[in-house]
Amino acid sequence: MATTGPRLAAEGRARIEWAEGQMPVLRSIRARLADERPLAGLRVGACLHMTAETACLASALAAGGAELALCSANPLTTQDEVVAALVADGVAAHGRRGEDADAYAAGVLAVIDAAPDVTLDDGADLLGVLHAARPDGLERLIGGTEETTTGLVRLRGLAAEGRLACPVIAVNEARTERLFNDHYGTGQSALDGILRATNLLMAGRTMVVLGYGWTGKGIALRARGAGAQVIVCEVDAMRALEARMEGFEVMPAVQAAARGDVFVTVTGNRDVLGPEHFAVMPDGAVLANAGHFDVEIDLPGLLASAVAEPRDVLPLVTQYDLGDRKLNLLAAGRVVNLAAGQGHPAAVMDMSFATQALAVEHLVRNGAALGAGVHPVPTDVDQEVARLKLAAFGVRIDALSVAQARYKRGWQVAH
Amino acid sequence: MATTGPRLAAEGRARIEWAEGQMPVLRSIRARLADERPLAGLRVGACLHMTAETACLASALAAGGAELALCSANPLTTQDEVVAALVADGVAAHGRRGEDADAYAAGVLAVIDAAPDVTLDDGADLLGVLHAARPDGLERLIGGTEETTTGLVRLRGLAAEGRLACPVIAVNEARTERLFNDHYGTGQSALDGILRATNLLMAGRTMVVLGYGWTGKGIALRARGAGAQVIVCEVDAMRALEARMEGFEVMPAVQAAARGDVFVTVTGNRDVLGPEHFAVMPDGAVLANAGHFDVEIDLPGLLASAVAEPRDVLPLVTQYDLGDRKLNLLAAGRVVNLAAGQGHPAAVMDMSFATQALAVEHLVRNGAALGAGVHPVPTDVDQEVARLKLAAFGVRIDALSVAQARYKRGWQVAH
């Protein structure tokens, strides 16, 4: 059922307003940018998920003086009402949920045609097209930011070939990002997705977490906090030792397979759970993936292990009958916190987009000095985001006294 | 859109099958009852929520030899497809989702007219009608079970007046019930309901739990496990001390009100959060109730504190604008784990209905000896349910050796 434009825009504004309420860090940055106007006269092009949170980021950059052009980084995540609201407010926003590849590409080109001084990417599409097809657009470009690991791989590839023509800030490698996005964000939302899909009682269960990186640590922590026994599987000795020192059991996956009630893969690798594991899992075991791609659970192997067609027993649960036992796969092995939950809490996006906004400001203020290449988020930006988040929590902290600062320097120097 | 009977029944059977998969304790009881047939020749009448889990209970009792008559304890929770499946399988099952009061009463009477030897109640409707309107039905009655606190209050009222004519087993006061239903079940599902309604990131937040009974303890434990700081408010000194000894902060509600991001009431009392608390809560605070009735948050007081009409900002979130701050009420103050989540995990219902089944068996085997009155679940039944749950987890435990049993007795007697 179609919604008329004005009504759609009104819906979008309500949604944006709610998102703003959840993004205090970005709000405080917007307030400062509105005062200082460091982006006055500049054009910012962004290819991001077209959501209410992105609208809040756009609003902060506009408050700083930028003229904006936006397009969608993924047609599946576009919120049409948000686009409508942006357009109604005069922002050059492109995208429609479910648009086809041509429409998508047109959106990217429209942003590039707006001749941005700074770009924001979520997958390196703007910078990719600029380098591949519109090199003249690179001349005025101060630099860009990138939000994803995949995008960084592309851009670092360019840099390795000596072809990257501008500074790029690796926003998703900021420490606050890791903490909020991977550790606490996905830690919570992966468990949340599993509960929404299955309504399992976690207390008393055994959860096997395969992979103990930032995200795996977060999931293991939250699973324990929900009352589960947690077993960790790792191929890296140092990470395995850390898991053991945190009080988790650590063992090979095939041994854990026989013990677990719930399995979560989060390794970044493929076939972490395969036929040899399926063969020993207990009846009713639940399999979920929290890694980026749906290759961590060997889906063809699972299908081959089954004696009958898989069937959907709950909206997000597919049951595989192995003859003597049944296994339950969540969300077809796709990333469970997005597929079965609501994805990242707004507090996570608040931190990401606060870092984005400050990274843009950093490029504008210091871009010339940075040089072409992929750069980490400056420590100052990380500290500032942390400081603003503490302020949003209402938390104050001490500062070093003059004597303490001297002592600290002195100790480092004089000893 | 109407579904044809056979198809509805098929849907119901699928749902029942899934539920059975989640109820290993009840399954093992059913297997034993099928062997021993202790209910052969008896009629069992049940007025329960007509859900897939209840169908599993019915199946266990039928396996034990009982002839069943079922009616709904609440028209809002009836799963029509489950009723259809039961009817298709020849069970006398009554109820339709959203049926009116007359239809509801007719269901109760139909069960009573089936002349049950044992009743199962969820709110004392069967026993209530039997005592009030069909006293002749009491003569053949061996006894009944009751699942709710409210029902027990009614039945104990009858008993206090000397009018209760049969033994009643207080199923919901079993220790396994408390553990699973209140502590772990609601502990998890209340938090789950809050997350589904709001998608908040719990890490770093301050949650205020008002009431530190079985359920409050469960919620506090799970909130901490999700990374929140937890503040407990209590009026009972012993409970308050226990909370403090568990490492929670304890303080008066009005003081906690100024600190909390999320508030959960679970006291069993009224107006636990009122205007004096709303007046000091921070902007964006979330208010939820996990107590049985929607009186714990003073809703008229909240409305009176607002300067504008409340508005729904998310499906389960109503925002109250207090002028300088906005407060977010979840699920209109109704019990959040049911209203915003999926209610109790099947593992919880497994324990409840296992206790129900064993309580029915106990009545049949020992009813004559019990005498009229409300009786606790026998320790044997509690132990048996615990034993079966451990078995379902695949957990074995030791038994006392002969020498140890003697030592234990000896110590108790001889010292």
Added chain:
Amino acid sequence: MATTGPRLAAEGRARIEWAEGQMPVLRSIRARLADERPLAGLRVGACLHMTAETACLASALAAGGAELALCSANPLTTQDEVVAALVADGVAAHGRRGEDADAYAAGVLAVIDAAPDVTLDDGADLLGVLHAARPDGLERLIGGTEETTTGLVRLRGLAAEGRLACPVIAVNEARTERLFNDHYGTGQSALDGILRATNLLMAGRTMVVLGYGWTGKGIALRARGAGAQVIVCEVDAMRALEARMEGFEVMPAVQAAARGDVFVTVTGNRDVLGPEHFAVMPDGAVLANAGHFDVEIDLPGLLASAVAEPRDVLPLVTQYDLGDRKLNLLAAGRVVNLAAGQGHPAAVMDMSFATQALAVEHLVRNGAALGAGVHPVPTDVDQEVARLKLAAFGVRIDALSVAQARYKRGWQVAH
């Protein structure tokens, strides 16, 4: 080296003063008793451990108006300097560290000869002698208190034979006692004793806790808090289930024996760890007992399992060489929190002796109404101790409003 009397008394006074600093609950009771003088004109006889904490209890009772006579409940725990301080202050205190049985008995008789109106026992010696040898002393006796399980067994034996002639308050069964003494007190101090004896790093270790009663729960909680994986062994299904629901692994002892690094018995039973367990324990395993008697680890069985004489490798660690592996027994299998640690923290004694003081007051105010028999600590006393402990923590809590109290009553009555 002998210390002169006045100097010894001064030492004792310093020690008592320090203890008072740690006993805020008892201090506040003393202040009230000094105001109200409910014990004026009464004689109180106490057979307790003659320690600084006991001196504080005596001081509170004296402040309430009582005349005191004290003797030691155990020659091994007597602090001579405390006795000296009491005597110097005019209190009739008897006992000397290491005194022989005759001297000990003389102390008990001296207290009885003081014709107490109320007795305090730690092992039922005063009440035992009164009933067995000085029945005339029972006539004036209002009642007594008892601090130990062993003493209660004796007194309940008397009661079962119809021979108990006065009311006795079972102080150690108060809920605050259980919480502080067993759960938090021994929970912490047992772990503390193990660390002092061995200096083990707990993180990464597997601790097996045998017995999951109040104390076992406390030890398991603290071991997990120190970073250990915890396995629980239990013979009771309900307790085993609770352990599992708390996220602990539960298994038979012989299976746990092969996994554990540290073993703690706390069952109240004998031979919980025996040759079949020793046979599979890993090299270097540490064995400790936190139960009352040194029978929980089968010491003869351990000796028989060894291929050589045991030898003391650290002050509190005896190593048994089993040929292929070595096992380390702590404190000769005696209760590890006392034998290897400092026993109960003063905060625990504060709660115990606060309960003692209020129990004495309760006997004096209501003794006639109580009747002969062993009585639980009144709920009022438990609540008052909890209330005072909260006050000592500086914690305030809410009270029910009039409307809430009415609602609570109304709900219980009217529904």
Added chain:
Amino acid sequence: MATTGPRLAAEGRARIEWAEGQMPVLRSIRARLADERPLAGLRVGACLHMTAETACLASALAAGGAELALCSANPLTTQDEVVAALVADGVAAHGRRGEDADAYAAGVLAVIDAAPDVTLDDGADLLGVLHAARPDGLERLIGGTEETTTGLVRLRGLAAEGRLACPVIAVNEARTERLFNDHYGTGQSALDGILRATNLLMAGRTMVVLGYGWTGKGIALRARGAGAQVIVCEVDAMRALEARMEGFEVMPAVQAAARGDVFVTVTGNRDVLGPEHFAVMPDGAVLANAGHFDVEIDLPGLLASAVAEPRDVLPLVTQYDLGDRKLNLLAAGRVVNLAAGQGHPAAVMDMSFATQALAVEHLVRNGAALGAGVHPVPTDVDQEVARLKLAAFGVRIDALSVAQARYKRGWQVAH
């Protein structure tokens, strides 16, 4: 009382044997070194704490073929019986507990005179003297290791001036070191030291941890695990945010001062607690320092705040009377885990000395390639220590399959 040489050596051997039992990682390295003999023909000089654990390290290096010369890094920690055992076994070991500065210097020179190919330092004394006074000794030197931060500051100072003549491995900056030494080691032992000094019950208390680096995190974790509420104070926004996200309260020190029962400083800075904090601390507050130097608590300021001479109320507790309140300082403000506890558990030393042994082997195998300068512990060494520690725990882990290794490389390269 003097012990005769042979008897002293026997005592030392027993102590070394016990230590070996606690050092499985070092034992397994010794076994491999004995097989491979990579140090054959080399001389190793070590200036370390002369303890049983050091003797185990010496034994591992000797097994690898090295000829050893040892001297003490600190006369206060020398275990004379260990030196006696080493000497009796033909090792050139120098040092005596409490020896004067001349004797100490003679020990260092004796080791240097042994013309070591590799040095091990705990404070840079060997390398310091070699560079300052015996530069000819540097010619044959392959390199050295350093165990302390202080030593590294000295050596990096040398390097900054271009004067460091050999490669130095910064052993204490290895990840396993941080994890075991700072996080888990000091985390446990600092709390342990506080409990030994005071016998406080931690449950229900509020502990304030000032500083949230590796060690502060460990202490906060363990204090929470012991049942305390934990408040964290930090001057660094990122660390403060991490503490908050872990569920700790974060606030300025002066605000925390009014709330805490126990205070632990671990900042590496001075005057973290001073008169403005003492002025608001509650009566009976306990002050401890877990930082390296005794400057973190402002001791002159504490003395100046007192109205009377401080007095020792327990062996490690000095009480300061502030008039209206008394504060209790532990161990004179010196590092509490060493001063009031037993310092690092053997498991910590096992990891440190395993890293030392592998670092020595690394220098021998790759020293020429390293170049002069302070080098981090190679990742390989860290991984190997982690691997061996897991093996000592009996933990096995998976390895990447060929396909997975290819996927991992492929993803990094191709994307």
